Amino acid sequence: MEEKKSRKKKILIIVLSILGVFILGGGAFAYSVYHNINQTAKKIHQPVVKREQPVKREKEVTLKERDPFSVLLLGVDKRKNDKGRSDTIIVLTVNPNKKSVEMLSIPRDTRTEIVGKGTIDKINHAYAFGDVEMSMDTVEKFLGIPIDYYVMVNMQGFKDVVNAVGGVDVKNDLEFTAGKETFAVGNLHLNGSQALKYSRMRHDDPRGDFGRQMRQRQIIDSILEKGASISSLWTYDDILDAVSKNLKTNLTLDDMVDIQSKYKDLRHNIKQFQINGDGKMIDGVWYYLVPEEERQAVSNRLKEHLELPATTESVKTETPQ
Template identity: 30%
Template sequence: MKRFFKIGIFVVLFFALSFGSGFYFTYKNLVSNKSNTNGQDSFFEEAEKNGHLNILLLGLDAGTIGADEEHNRHRSDTMMLFSLDLKNKKVNILSIPRDTRVVLPNEGVQKINAAMAFGGPKLAVETVSKLLNVPVHYYVTVNYEGFKKIVDAIGGVEIEIERRMKYDDNAGNLHIDLKPGLQVLDGEKAEQFVRFRHYPEGDIARIKAQQKFVKATVKALLKPANIFKIPKLIEIVQENVKTDMSPMDMIKLANFARQLSEEDIETYTLPGSGQYIGGVSYFIPEENKVRELIDEICYNKNGIKVAVLNGSGYSGVASEIAKKLESMGFTVVKIANADSFDYDITTVLYPKEKPEYAKEIAKILNNPVIKEDEDSKDDITTIILGKDIKDN
């Protein structure tokens, strides 16, 4: 079994590792630690071609109070997909409500936060990937003890609290007591802020509060004084954080992060609404809106429509190419045979004045011919597969 290489809560170290001396320290620290990656290939090379790398952040709850930690089953109290646009140097953060209704293998209908409890990070990654129809390349998990220690290590996080937050859960040992106003939250109060759930608007308001906290944390981390706190941060996360990233991938991640500013980060929430089903409260995603949003934030395709025509005569190739296009965020509107099977070279016909569509599609094909479709009356890019498709 692969050992976890404990190297960082993404929200925090993604930026903390980026500072000059901190970057050097991190490099030395990571290289000096041995990690068994079992020959796992880096996703960075492929992501640099296609533009996006997706990392799932799982903030774990306290689990069952009093349970032996070795056998405790933690749910994900917070679930965020970080989609890194490596080409345009941007980060999109998609929050997934913990009550999102999904079907888990062998467990049936469940809320998505149960995936972590039933199958650990592996099942959580698989569930999110299936829900959003996107690849999830890596995961990062962090518990609340680690979260509090990290906030304390960076000197707290300044944030404007908009409402009175008061709640006591004696069974869960959770006590929240925050007053409105601009203030610096230490680790204890930061935990109260992100865990508060009793909003009139429900869990969506909680998600917005968490997103607000993420941006405030980034701002705090970018303070020059925090450069000197990086050794302490790394010590904390090594004890409280797990990830399947390799050391070299973290170095690449840090190199990417140091090129970002606050303006390069955007936050989103999974589209949908709350419903009671069988007496249980669920969050039900709106599939069409989810697809549109994913196309925008994970692919930058914004719903580019594609028709795939088989002009090669090879059975099944149009469906294979269509499936690959869909996995990259394109919207395939037609799969059919071309007017003949005599095409030798694959051709991409793009709508008038939309050559950028063809360039995006050409990335997955083997040097296709690219032409403007002068007769096109709609906004559809057409691929006519030739016999050279077998060389792909």
């Protein structure tokens, strides 16, 4: 009898010891993840400075209180000895009360006032002229809404992020060839190099820039989905390394934690839309012209989503004579 009790006691001690190792190991793993995330957050954090802020808020956004907020997503194609231009311009408005995210793509050739430069030009030139700050100010003025945060992605390193999450899944609706790679119609799994080619093609798409924007949104959605999955924990080192090298934002780690904890379910309800206009040559340069009524309609839609009052202020699209 005593021998049986002793054996059971030994088994219990062994089981508890094994559990202890797993618990301690899990704690060390959790600490390692947190430490590395914290270090990455510091590397990618780049506050905005010297902003004109054409559209100011009456009170500062507080993520802890689940306030609606906006984010400017810039995909910058950097080249050697060239800062590059923001060829991808996407504005997200996030509203936890409406349980939704509005996702607007702005064509890079959109003709508008470049705030801080005093000229009328393509909206994507704002980044080349004045970095993130001028891009935020210009988009803010164009849409008539405050831009609270930005996320800038280096498109050359974009493929590293895709590879780090194990590739992306997209549903292609147009067969085309780009960079010697053929993309068939249907569900596709793409690696980083393929995703970059897939997201850049526009000349062979009858929808032009809008077709390209749609493919970019697909990839962003897939990255978010993959990054949020539990399987990404096993490759978190690769993900953080790719992020630290290719991304900048004015969001702090505390901001990111608040968004993850208080807004996380909203990513399943993203409403994508576009701003309509027409292409036109002006002085030998191709521009995308957005009618004022369309710009106002889009502006008011975003304001409503941010729970801000509608306005009727116009935006300059022609250089004063």
